[in-house]
Amino acid sequence: AQKITQTQPGMFVQEKEAVTLDCTYDTSDPSYGLFWYKQPSSGEMIFLIYQGSYDQQNATEGRYSLNFQKARKSANLVISASQLGDSAMYFCAMRGIQGGSEKLVFGKGTKLTVNP
Amino acid sequence: DTEVTQTPKHLVMGMTNKKSLKCEQHMGHRAMYWYKQKAKKPPELMFVYSYEKLSINESVPSRFSPECPNSSLLNLHLHALQPEDSALYLCASSGTIHRDTQYFGPGTRLTVL
Numbered sequence: 001a002q003k004i005t006q007t008q009p010g011m012f013v014q015e016k017e018a019v020t021l022d023c024t025y026d027t028s029d030p031s032y033g034l035f036w037y038k039q040p041s042s043g044e045m046i047f048l049i050y051q052g053s054y055d056q057q058n059a060t061e062g063r064y065s066l067n068f069q070k071a072r073k074s075a076n077l078v079i080s081a082s083q084l085g086d087s088a089m090y091f092c093a094m095r096g097i098q099g100g101s102e103k104l105v106f107g108k109g110t111k112l113t114v115n116p
Numbered sequence: 117d118t119e120v121t122q123t124p125k126h127l128v129m130g131m132t133n134k135k136s137l138k139c140e141q142h143m144g145h146r147a148m149y150w151y152k153q154k155a156k157k158p159p160e161l162m163f164v165y166s167y168e169k170l171s172i173n174e175s176v177p178s179r180f181s182p183e184c185p186n187s188s189l190l191n192l193h194l195h196a197l198q199p200e201d202s203a204l205y206l207c208a209s210s211g212t213i214h215r216d217t218q219y220f221g222p223g224t225r226l227t228v229l
Contacts, residue, residue: 033215043204045159045220091158095215101172102213106158 002027002096004107012113013082020067021077021110023092033095034075035104036066040088048090051075082114119143120221122207128227131197137224139190139207147171148190149208149218150182159206165190166213197228 003026013019025034036048051059051066059066067076079086092107120141129135139148147166151159164172165184173182179201181193190207204223210216 035217037220043206043223043225045206045208045223047217047219050217101164102215103161103164103172104218109156109158 001098002029002032002094002105004092004094004105006092006107006110008110009108010111010113012115013079015084015114015116016081018078018080019082019112021079021090021092021112023075023077023107025073025075025092025094027073027094027096029096034066034068035093035095036064036075036077037091037093038086038088039091039109045091049077079112084114084116087112087114120207120209120219122205122221122224124224125222126225126227128229129194129197130229131199133197134193134195136194137192137205137207137226139192139209139221140188141209141219141221142188143209143219144187145209145211145216145219146187147210147213147216148184149210150190150192151206151208151220153204153206153223163192164213171213194226197226199228202226202228 005024032053034051038046049061049064051068063080065078089109091109093104123138150162153159162176163182168184179196183191206223207221208218210218
């Protein structure tokens with residue numbers, strides 16, 4: 001079964017600094033996908049970035065980059081030049097097979113607070 | 117345009133009421149999902165539709181009844197809910213159920229009195 005672990009319940013960062021949100025995963029599937037979503041207090045889950053298990057390069061999307069270390073089974077999200085609007089809950093998720101069906105499995109999330 | 121819309125944004129209902137949540141996407145996606153999210157928890161999958169057919173039902177109580185009238189619309193019919201059903205209900209869609217990114221709507225905050 002797939003499992004996502006986010007060990008940081010809360011993180012604080014100063015505006016304009018970089019921050020790394022940790023995510024480790026466990027799966028026996030050779031092919032899988034890893035996602036990061038942002039959820040502000042308004043509730044919407046916003047897709048940020050995707051990394052495929054066979055992708056040779058780390059994914060980047062603007063200020064977001066994914067530090068993918070396959071041997072360590074980690075997929076950490078790096079946010080550069082933090083902004084006040086980055087304050088939100090961040091979920092790491094993995095697409096994999098559970099109960100015979102392909103599903104998105106979420107970690108428990110990390111609450112990021114950006115201080116001015 | 118990666119947009120999923122949901123109505124209403126907020127809903128308050130009594131335990132004897134019947135109400136419906138609506139979700140719409142115009143991205144040509146053929147997979148649609150309902151998730152339930154309690155405060156400070158990750159979303160929990162409820163139902164998955166693939167090509168307008170129910171593909172996954174995560175043992176959800178029958179007081180929740182999903183419906184997919186066409187490839188763009190997804191409804192969740194609610195009847196005789198309990199206070200513990202109060203939560204954020206999120207709709208999502210993806211190209212197919214396989215290997216595609218799920219895009220979420222803004223959610224409906226449901227309160228059951």
